[in-house]
Amino acid sequence: MNMLKEAPSAPPESRATTLRLVPRASQRIKQQAVASPSVSLETQVHGLRLSRMLDRLGVPREGYFSIMSREIIKRHIDNCRRCSRSPGVRLCDAYLDEGRPVRNMRFCPNYLSLIANSPAFYEQGLRHYGARR
Numbered sequence: 001m002n003m004l005k006e007a008p009s010a011p012p013e014s015r016a017t018t019l020r021l022v023p024r025a026s027q028r029i030k031q032q033a034v035a036s037p038s039v040s041l042e043t044q045v046h047g048l049r050l051s052r053m054l055d056r057l058g059v060p061r062e063g064y065f066s067i068m069s070r071e072i073i074k075r076h077i078d079n080c081r082r083c084s085r086s087p088g089v090r091l092c093d094a095y096l097d098e099g100r101p102v103r104n105m106r107f108c109p110n111y112l113s114l115i116a117n118s119p120a121f122y123e124q125g126l127r128h129y130g131a132r133r
Contacts (some may be wrong), residue, residue: 050080083110
């Protein structure tokens with residue numbers, strides 16, 4: 001009986017090696033995801049009206065992704081997604097189809113309404129008005 005108990009147990013060295021490999025693999029996956037975030041941002045932009053607006057304004061893709069920070073690009077993507085689910089999408093299509101002028105750094109005809117409806121805008125307004133008192 002003592003022999004049966006000893007036979008199934010593995011040496012402690014092999015268990016330690018196996019446990020060490022799992023965190024290293026997860027760290028590699030995380031590093032790969034962090035190393036190439038712009039690829040996913042580029043594919044997200046490509047599927048939105050934002051890419052058509054960039055083309056219409058004559059903004060080169062490489063320039064857009066090198067000049068803008070990741071936070072600003074994410075904000076543009078979020079605004080474009082939010083806008084595409086609202087009635088404001090008709091205004092965006094009208095600008096794209098009719099060729100109306102759009103300010104270059106905004107990339108969106110609904111920019112002011114999107115900012116006015118964002119929670120950050122209201123928080124900033126409350127802080128501003130609180131300072132006046």
